[in-house]
Amino acid sequence: MKVTILIKLLVVMLILTLVPLGIVGYLALQDEKAIGLNAANDAQKMGQTAIADSTAALNAVGEQVIQQKAVDVARQLEIYLTDHPGTTISDLQKNPSFSQLAVQPVGETGYTAVTNVDSLICYFHKSPKIVNTDLHNLSAALPGFWGVMSKSQGGVPTKGYYDWKEPDGSMRQKYMYIAIVNATTADNVRLSVAATTYIDEFSRPVQATSQKINTSIQQTVSDIKTKTESMSSGNTILMITLISMIIVIVITFVFAMSLSRPIRRLTEIADKVSMGKLDEEIDVRTNDEINDLAESFTRMINAFKIMVSLQDEEEEKK
Numbered sequence: 001m002k003v004t005i006l007i008k009l010l011v012v013m014l015i016l017t018l019v020p021l022g023i024v025g026y027l028a029l030q031d032e033k034a035i036g037l038n039a040a041n042d043a044q045k046m047g048q049t050a051i052a053d054s055t056a057a058l059n060a061v062g063e064q065v066i067q068q069k070a071v072d073v074a075r076q077l078e079i080y081l082t083d084h085p086g087t088t089i090s091d092l093q094k095n096p097s098f099s100q101l102a103v104q105p106v107g108e109t110g111y112t113a114v115t116n117v118d119s120l121i122c123y124f125h126k127s128p129k130i131v132n133t134d135l136h137n138l139s140a141a142l143p144g145f146w147g148v149m150s151k152s153q154g155g156v157p158t159k160g161y162y163d164w165k166e167p168d169g170s171m172r173q174k175y176m177y178i179a180i181v182n183a184t185t186a187d188n189v190r191l192s193v194a195a196t197t198y199i200d201e202f203s204r205p206v207q208a209t210s211q212k213i214n215t216s217i218q219q220t221v222s223d224i225k226t227k228t229e230s231m232s233s234g235n236t237i238l239m240i241t242l243i244s245m246i247i248v249i250v251i252t253f254v255f256a257m258s259l260s261r262p263i264r265r266l267t268e269i270a271d272k273v274s275m276g277k278l279d280e281e282i283d284v285r286t287n288d289e290i291n292d293l294a295e296s297f298t299r300m301i302n303a304f305k306i307m308v309s310l311q312d313e314e315e316e317k318k
Helices: 005-083 089-093 096-102 143-152 200-232 237-274 289-317
Strands: 110-116 121-124 158-165 171-184 190-198
Touching: 005 096, 005 110, 005 171, 005 190, 005 200, 089 096, 089 121, 096 110, 096 121, 143 158, 143 171, 143 190, 190 200, 237 289
Parallel strands: none
Antiparallel strands: 110 121, 110 190, 158 171, 171 190
């Protein structure tokens, strides 16, 4: 099977141009998809980080508020005990003024409670059922609470989180700070003030808006992925690649034709000359080696004409 120069040129030039162009287009498509997905993931991570950081910051504020409340109540009790040196625990439990100092609200639902730092018997509590209760008895039922409270035994300020079981069975996290009262009663009882409440009371503003934030993040992520997938299906890069390929094909074809057409024309002239048609005009005009070849053909034909003319003259003489 004969393969023309035109076909050879087209094949070679298309391979040299379309293959790299296709590879570049494919890589660009993959890079764009990766960038889009990374942007979506980054947006999601940024939103989650913002929520986590905001929650942590508000929780830290809540911890400070709870701690300050415990310290303030402890100082108030110190002042009272200093001003009333002859009072015992029994006297204090009968005193409404002291009870109001000992049990104060913390946050929305929290409160303070006063405990013997040595025996861990609770003397003042929001719930009458807990008053005069040895907190050791709660270690099994409330292990998280006991884990924080037990560290204060002996007069050591302490703090920590613990889980609290709600009436519906759900668990919520509380934070407790225990401050030591630097004064004793007339019967040498040392006291501590525990301030505690649900920590989510302070981070609630973030939690209330986290759903909106998450919804916005998910919408943004969805939009990015949709646009990425749309581009991945070829709407932009594929169109650019196809247009570039068409342009390359057209330019390649035109260039190949500019080479093959004069060669084909010279071939036709050579065939006619071989059949004795020496009056054929060589109309090939280019600015390259093919033009030199055409001029050589012209000189060759002229030489043939001279030779034929000389032969005709010799035959006439004979």
